Amino acid sequence: MKEKELRRSLSVLPIGTVMKLTDLSARQIRYYEQQGLVIPERNEGNRRMYSLNDIDQLLEIKDYLGEGINMAGIRQLYEQQQQKEESAKNKRQQQPLTDADVRRILREEFKAVGGLSDGTTRLSVRNQEL
DNA sequence: CTTCTAACA
DNA sequence: TGTTAGAA
Numbered sequence A: 001m002k003e004k005e006l007r008r009s010l011s012v013l014p015i016g017t018v019m020k021l022t023d024l025s026a027r028q029i030r031y032y033e034q035q036g037l038v039i040p041e042r043n044e045g046n047r048r049m050y051s052l053n054d055i056d057q058l059l060e061i062k063d064y065l066g067e068g069i070n071m072a073g074i075r076q077l078y079e080q081q082q083q084k085e086e087s088a089k090n091k092r093q094q095q096p097l098t099d100a101d102v103r104r105i106l107r108e109e110f111k112a113v114g115g116l117s118d119g120t121t122r123l124s125v126r127n128q129e130l
Numbered sequence B: 001c002t003t004c005t006a007a008c009a
Numbered sequence C: 001t002g003t004t005a006g007a008a
Helices: A003-008 A015-022 A026-034 A052-065 A072-089 A099-116
Strands: A048-050
Touching: A003 A052, A015 A026, A015 A048, A015 A052, A015 A072, A026 A052, A026 A099, A052 A072
Parallel strands: none
Antiparallel strands: none
16 A cells, blocks of 8 residues: 555645644644644745645644643654654564553653643643553 | 745734 | 734
8 A cells, every 4th residue: 555655645735725624823834844843845836735644743733732742742752753663663573562561651651741741731640540 | 815934013 | 823014
């Protein structure tokens, strides 16, 4: 299924369409770009052209922001995500995660999210409960 | 008409 | 983040 990924990577959507699809303002979309997240291609007229992957990316960012994570935090989660994708290529086949593994990973995620929050939002589950 | 950049009563 | 001006 390489064709599918190719289509999702084609940058063919102008910012106006992205605004409707993501329910984000042009200001926000451009600002997130300045922050180093979702850098769209530019057409001949210097206009931003987004791909379907960019749309997903923006929606993901929107979710994180809704959970009280700031852009600096998203950048870090993003870098961690990219590093995990690389390491995943090496560790071809992995053993299924044990119950203890899941709880350990979950604890790390909450610790990271809690530390990156801006303070206006609080997690409903305390780290100790994990 | 749509989008871009830069700036702020 | 919103909004606005001036240019493309």
